[in-house]
């Protein structure tokens with residue numbers, strides 16, 4: 001396996017929020033590309049052969065554009081495909097590398113996909129859907145309600161996978177998304193450009209701590225770099241980062257680029273923890289968490305050191321600082337419409 005190079009690569013969830021950046025990055029990377037063929041597994045109904053589809057939809061346009069760049073497309077629904085159907089799909093197409101970008105709502109299907117890959121004769125390498133917070137950062141990580149699904153998958157992999165190589169790409173928060181305050185819970189962090197307001201969370205010491213970020217385009221670059229470094233990545237949780245900055249630095253950059261003063265609201269970590277108790281409905285016998293529970297907990301983890309390391313793994317992937325976005329780039333992109341305006345080269 002030390003001389004393994006990915007050849008037939010399959011991406012699952014590659015049209016999603018972060019999957020779109022990863023797919024775009026892998027398609028546009030310079031030659032030699034880290035694959036011979038690159039295939040997307042997407043749910044049926046996206047193209048003109050389906051009566052229920054809308055060919056003018058953003059997804060249909062995106063996939064058609066990517067096909068013109070060489071992407072192959074297979075249809076299938078991860079919810080209904082059985083493990084044996086997955087194994088058949090992998091072996092029939094000779095896929096050797098699988099990247100999963102499934103979202104939180106479909107993470108529960110990953111164990112069966114991993115089991116199917118382990119059973120297959122072709123798949124050698126699996127990158128599960130991580131691309132976020134380090135779920136094994138410290139002893140407290142195991143108690144975080146936001147980490148349950150990803151920790152369960154890591155346990156499943158430790159207990160059931162022996163043949164496959166696995167790599168987790170841990171990116172921390174996407175700077176592009178972190179900038180948007182969580183609606184209804186703005187005090188948990190972010191920037192409101194129209195209102196010229198900044199929301200900053202203080203850590204346990206009452207200080208504003210540094211946070212390690214990845215921009216969404218850099219997540220794509222790091223996954224592409226991972227595919228170029230199989231032997232260095234096997235069996236690892238790679239911690240990769242675009243830049244590590246203090247939210248006060250972000251504020252200064254906003255004030256510089258907009259030429260306006262922002263009104264800043266500071267929130268203590270205890271206030272955030274109290275808010276979390278309400279959002280997770282912790283005092284109820286049958287808790288019914290609110291949609292803001294996950295983002296607010298993640299923002300508390302990020303504000304209190306959950307993204308900081310003595311050293312990141314950027315150099316393992318030979319990714320240099322000059323190849324990555326800067327704080328200035330991230331703020332400029334947000335002011336130009338943010339990740340919500342990305343079209344990946346397709347006319348909107």
Ligand SMILES: NC(=O)c1ccc[n+]([C@@H]2O[C@H](COP(=O)([O-])OP(=O)(O)OC[C@H]3O[C@@H](n4cnc5c(N)ncnc54)[C@H](OP(=O)(O)O)[C@@H]3O)[C@@H](O)[C@H]2O)c1
Nearest residue numbers: 013015016017018042043101102103129130132172173174
């Ligand atoms: N670091 C951060 O700040 C951050 C932020 C957000 C997410 N994340 C992480 O990034 C990873 C991917 O999350 P995401 O938000 O990018 O994913 P997402 O957009 O919610 O979904 C990804 C894709 O999953 C596919 N899918 C397959 N079956 C599905 C089903 N039954 N229902 C819905 N989607 C289905 C869809 O692709 P098709 O339509 O092509 O089938 C969809 O585009 C997760 O691990 C998440 O935790 C990190």
